[in-house]
Amino acid sequence: MSRVPHGGTRPPPLETSGDFFDGETAFARPVNLRIDTDRRLLTGDGIDWPVDDIREVMDQAGGDLIVLRLKGDPVARLILRHGDIRPRLPNRRRSAPLVRRGRLFGWALAAVTSVALILFVLVPLMADQLAEYIPPSGEKALGEVTLTQIREALDDTGLSPVSFCTAPKGEQALRKIEARLTAQMATPVDLSVHVLNHEMVNAFALPGGQIVLFRGLIDEATTPEELAAVFAHEIGHVISRDPTRHALRSAGSIGVLGLIFGDFAGGAVVLLLAEQLIEAQYSQGAEGAADVFAHDLMIRAGLSPAALAVMFERFRALGGDAEGFIGHFLSHPGLGDRIAAARDAVPAGFRPRPLLAADEWRALQDICSDGTLY
Amino acid sequence: MSTTQDSMDIRYTGEKGPLFNLAFKTGLLTVVTLGIYRFWQKTRIRKYIWSSVDAGGDTFEYTGTGIEKLLGFLIAVVFLAIYIGIIQMVLFYAGLSVMVDPQRASPQEMIAQTIALYITFFAVLPFILYAVYRARRYKMARTRWRGIRFGMEKGAWGFVWRAMGYGFLAVITLGILTPLQTFRLEKYQADRSYYGSARFTQTGKWTELYPAMKHMLIGIGILVLSFALIGGGAVSENVGLIGFGGFAAFVGYVWVIIGGIHYGVQSFAYLTANKVLGDDIHFTAAPRTGFVIKTYIVGGLLVGLLASVAFGIVGTIAAAFIPLLQNGGGMIAFGIVMAVGYVVALVLTQALSLILITQPILAHYIEKLEIVNADGLNRIAQREAETGVDAEGFADALDIGGAI
Numbered sequence: 001m002s003r004v005p006h007g008g009t010r011p012p013p014l015e016t017s018g019d020f021f022d023g024e025t026a027f028a029r030p031v032n033l034r035i036d037t038d039r040r041l042l043t044g045d046g047i048d049w050p051v052d053d054i055r056e057v058m059d060q061a062g063g064d065l066i067v068l069r070l071k072g073d074p075v076a077r078l079i080l081r082h083g084d085i086r087p088r089l090p091n092r093r094r095s096a097p098l099v100r101r102g103r104l105f106g107w108a109l110a111a112v113t114s115v116a117l118i119l120f121v122l123v124p125l126m127a128d129q130l131a132e133y134i135p136p137s138g139e140k141a142l143g144e145v146t147l148t149q150i151r152e153a154l155d156d157t158g159l160s161p162v163s164f165c166t167a168p169k170g171e172q173a174l175r176k177i178e179a180r181l182t183a184q185m186a187t188p189v190d191l192s193v194h195v196l197n198h199e200m201v202n203a204f205a206l207p208g209g210q211i212v213l214f215r216g217l218i219d220e221a222t223t224p225e226e227l228a229a230v231f232a233h234e235i236g237h238v239i240s241r242d243p244t245r246h247a248l249r250s251a252g253s254i255g256v257l258g259l260i261f262g263d264f265a266g267g268a269v270v271l272l273l274a275e276q277l278i279e280a281q282y283s284q285g286a287e288g289a290a291d292v293f294a295h296d297l298m299i300r301a302g303l304s305p306a307a308l309a310v311m312f313e314r315f316r317a318l319g320g321d322a323e324g325f326i327g328h329f330l331s332h333p334g335l336g337d338r339i340a341a342a343r344d345a346v347p348a349g350f351r352p353r354p355l356l357a358a359d360e361w362r363a364l365q366d367i368c369s370d371g372t373l374y
Numbered sequence: 375m376s377t378t379q380d381s382m383d384i385r386y387t388g389e390k391g392p393l394f395n396l397a398f399k400t401g402l403l404t405v406v407t408l409g410i411y412r413f414w415q416k417t418r419i420r421k422y423i424w425s426s427v428d429a430g431g432d433t434f435e436y437t438g439t440g441i442e443k444l445l446g447f448l449i450a451v452v453f454l455a456i457y458i459g460i461i462q463m464v465l466f467y468a469g470l471s472v473m474v475d476p477q478r479a480s481p482q483e484m485i486a487q488t489i490a491l492y493i494t495f496f497a498v499l500p501f502i503l504y505a506v507y508r509a510r511r512y513k514m515a516r517t518r519w520r521g522i523r524f525g526m527e528k529g530a531w532g533f534v535w536r537a538m539g540y541g542f543l544a545v546i547t548l549g550i551l552t553p554l555q556t557f558r559l560e561k562y563q564a565d566r567s568y569y570g571s572a573r574f575t576q577t578g579k580w581t582e583l584y585p586a587m588k589h590m591l592i593g594i595g596i597l598v599l600s601f602a603l604i605g606g607g608a609v610s611e612n613v614g615l616i617g618f619g620g621f622a623a624f625v626g627y628v629w630v631i632i633g634g635i636h637y638g639v640q641s642f643a644y645l646t647a648n649k650v651l652g653d654d655i656h657f658t659a660a661p662r663t664g665f666v667i668k669t670y671i672v673g674g675l676l677v678g679l680l681a682s683v684a685f686g687i688v689g690t691i692a693a694a695f696i697p698l699l700q701n702g703g704g705m706i707a708f709g710i711v712m713a714v715g716y717v718v719a720l721v722l723t724q725a726l727s728l729i730l731i732t733q734p735i736l737a738h739y740i741e742k743l744e745i746v747n748a749d750g751l752n753r754i755a756q757r758e759a760e761t762g763v764d765a766e767g768f769a770d771a772l773d774i775g776g777a778i
Contacts, residue, residue: 019432021521026570026754028432028520057435059396059418061426062387065433075756077521079432104445111448118455126459256455 013037016082018066020047023075033078035088047078056092068092119256127248131241134248136190136208142247143208147194150212154198165195165215170367173360177228180355181235184300189238193231197368201318203230205237207244215368220314224356224364228301229294229308229342236293242286291338295345302353309342382748386737387433388426390729396422397728401721413447413770414440423733424517427740430748438516438765446512446767454501454771461497465490500534505768507533507563512766514567515759522570525757529566536562549594553583553641560645569651570754578648586640589633596626635670636663646743652754656746661739669738673731681723688715 014035019028033044035051042049049070057067057077066085068078086092134142151161178193191209201216211234213227221227237243295305312335356364400415417440424436511526518524540555557580564576603619606612639661646659692715695708745751 021432023521024756025752026520026522027752057421057425059421059425060433061389061392061422062428062433067425067433067435074437074759075518075521075523077435104441107449108441108445111445111452114452115448115455118452122456122459252459256451 014085014088016080016085018078018080020044021075021077021079022046023073023077028079031078033080035085049078051089052091054089054092055094056086056089058093115256119253123252123256124249127245127252130248131245134244139244140208142244143206143210146206146247147210147212150206151196154196154200163197165197165368167363167367167369169360169363170195170365173224173356173364174367176356176360177224177231177364180301180303181228181232181297184297185235185239187239189235191235191238195367201315203234205234205243207241207247209238210243211235211238218365218367220318221311223307223310224361225303225307225352226311226314227364228303228355229298229305229311232294232297232301233290233308235297236290237286239293240286240289242290288338291341295342299345299347299350303355304350304352305342305345309339312339312342380747380749382430382745382751384740384743384745385428386426386740387428388423388733388737390733393419393422393733394725394729397725398721401724402718405717405721410444411440413443416440417443419728423736426737429519429745432520435518436516437518438512442765443767443770446765447770448767450505450767450771454498454768457501458494458498461494465493499538501768503534503537504530505766505771506537509766509769510563519569520751521756522754523757523759524570525568526563527566527568529562533559533562549590552637553587554580556580556641557583557645564645564649568757570757572652572655572750572754575650576645576648577650578644583641583644586637586644587633589636590630591633593626593629593631593633596622596629600626632667635667639663639666642739652750654747655750658744658746659739660742662742665738666735669731669734673727673734676730677723677726680726681719684719684722685716688712688719691715 015032016034017030017032020031021028029045031044031047033042033047035041036043040051042051042054049068053071055069055071057069060067064081066080066083068080068089070076148161154162174193174195178191182188182191189209191211193211193213195213195215195218198214199216199219200214201220202214203212203217205211211231213231217230218227221230291308294308298305298307316335316339397415397419400411400418404411404415417436417438420436420438424434427434507530511528511530514524514526537555537559540551540558543551544555557576557578561576564574567574600619600622603622604616605619607615607617607619640663643659643661646657649657651657692708692712695711
């Protein structure tokens with residue numbers, strides 16, 4: 001609204017009436033009021049309110065009543081029945097100052113700090129601890145639930161989750177690769193390996209020793225050794241329990257963030273963003289460690305670690321078409337280093353032994369053509 | 375406005391238009407701020423509703439602030455995140471997991487999951503009840519009429535134990551002792567409530583709530599009878615008897631629901647009519663169950679109708695973008711239009727249900743309320759301000775407390 005014009009024409013005197021509550025008793029005292037333009041005061045019987053310090057209480061129902069308060073007084077109220085005083089109160093729309101501001105900001109700071117500590121320190125710490133001690137059955141259940149969710153999320157038809165590829169001959173070939181790799185491992189792990197019937201060039205590990213390869217990855221690989229290299233990399237994640245830690249971390253963070261942002265319309269978007277953020281943190285040091293594990297395992301199994309480099313180069317060649325996990329690889333500046341590391345890991349004079357016969361590799365490439373649903 | 379020398383009518387002057395505008399506008403702000411504005415939204419809607427309550431020419435004032443709600447909420451989140459985290463960890467060690475794949479789990483795993491869910495619920499239950507008391511206390515402390523504060527004493531933990539005890543009694547007696555629970559818990563809260571220097575007292579007897587429970591008991595009776603009929607029909611292989619039993623079960627079910635609403639309305643009326651403020655200020659309350667049920671049905675239908683129109687418009691607009699889906703830009707535009715339209719329609723629906731269901735029912739309760747012996751109000755003096763920092767944070771964090 002308008003401000004009181006200074007200098008020049010003096011605003012006309014204003015008289016009004018209303019009820020005054022002094023904040024001490026519940027008694028409504030009728031008062032006659034006028035604005036003293038010289039002293040800039042709203043005066044009445046027992047009232048001397050500076051017009052610059054008067055605030056209007058907003059969001060009131062029934063536009064016929066005006067409720068006024070004084071900046072520093074939390075209880076006294078003036079109830080007026082005419083709006084003609086409004087233009088004469090220059091600061092009526094400004095908010096009244098918070099009482100005990102320092103204490104309030106102290107608490108606010110403490111609360112925000114605590115939430116940040118929980119999100120970035122406590123949740124990761126608890127997740128890491130829990131990943132060490134989680135019973136195998138709990139880890140397995142966690143992996144199964146996550147796998148079902150991923151299969152449902154990947155489905156475009158909205159009818160049923162993405163199916164597993166289970167052509168018997170292809171499965172046999174897959175088991176052969178698995179056996180070749182796991183035979184060389186110091187500590188046996190309980191793996192369950194699936195091929196998902198989806199065109200994405202991707203592979204991931206889930207809690208409880210679940211390893212998932214996508215059809216798109218098998219299509220893209222030209223030798224079984226390349227597939228085995230990615231397989232070995234994922235086993236590396238399983239051994240270091242990265243997926244379990246990751247799942248527990250995101251569950252914890254999403255739980256806390258869900259509490260904070262509440263159940264409102266845009267909630268899902270925020271959670272999605274948060275998940276992306278957490279996802280990005282997963283792959284830094286853990287990927288390098290899984291690579292080193294894969295190099296070692298490949299060599300021991302009589303396979304060349306250079307196959308991993310070949311696979312990485314294929315990912316890079318895919319460029320913008322790559323998605324998800326692979327897409328993250330690409331955004332990672334260290335991909336070139338990782339390719340070099342895989343090539344360097346090949347010992348001098350290393351002679352790899354063949355992995356699959358030609359017909360076995362063909363069967364593995366056709367693992368999804370059987371059409372049987374899981 | 376005084377009707378007689380010493381009785382004071384209470385009016386509700388809130389209107390649909392301004393409240394709708396306020397709720398819609400603040401709803402959009404809430405979405406834009408990723409939910410953070412919801413504390414200010416709630417504050418502003420309460421300010422409007424409180425100021426609509428006009429007793430003897432003076433309106434109520436709500437003096438809560440958004441910042442204190444946000445702060446209280448953050449404090450509660452910190453506490454609950456740690457507390458629930460610890461509970462989950464203990465359950466993990468015990469081998470009980472909340473996460474089970476329902477399609478592939480064994481019966482033992484399903485049972486373990488059920489137990490884990492119950493343990494989690496009962497671990498959180500005390501805080502839900504704590505939040506109920508704290509939220510009421512916060513609202514009282516932030517309500518003012520004639521410049522005088524309402525208030526409520528501390529006592530949330532006392533409320534928690536009583537609520538759990540009476541709740542347990544009500545459950546094991548199949549609801550027969552519900553009036554005892556309703557009365558004692560309301561008395562616990564009312565007896566700790568003040569208006570300025572004057573204290574509220576809850577008088578009356580819990581057994582006098584049974585008439586209000588009449589229809590609930592009739593509904594339960596019909597349900598029991600219908601199960602007997604279905605059982606009898608199954609034994610004697612009489613299809614007609616089973617069909618009649620099924621119909622009776624449906625009638626009983628509807629009767630229980632309506633009886634429940636009736637109990638809610640009439641127990642409020644009884645408890646209010648038996649409250650005393652100070653020495654001699656009384657109240658009369660005569661809300662009608664029929665009006666409340668009618669508002670639920672008519673308002674619910676209207677909200678449903680208008681919401682489906684709103685979502686239909688969003689769908690039509692989105693459909694116009696389908697030809698553009700061939701390129702990437704079109705895809706993004708389509709996604710944005712869908713998301714924005716969906717959110718706007720959702721906010722619209724919330725605002726509609728506020729003005730078509732919540733406000734009319736509230737207005738009815740208030741219009742049917744009257745203060746007897748209102749002269750005594752003039753002798754009431756101010757009370758000290760409350761300084762709790764957690765506001766109603768636990769209620770916000772645990773998502774209880776409903777529309778306003």
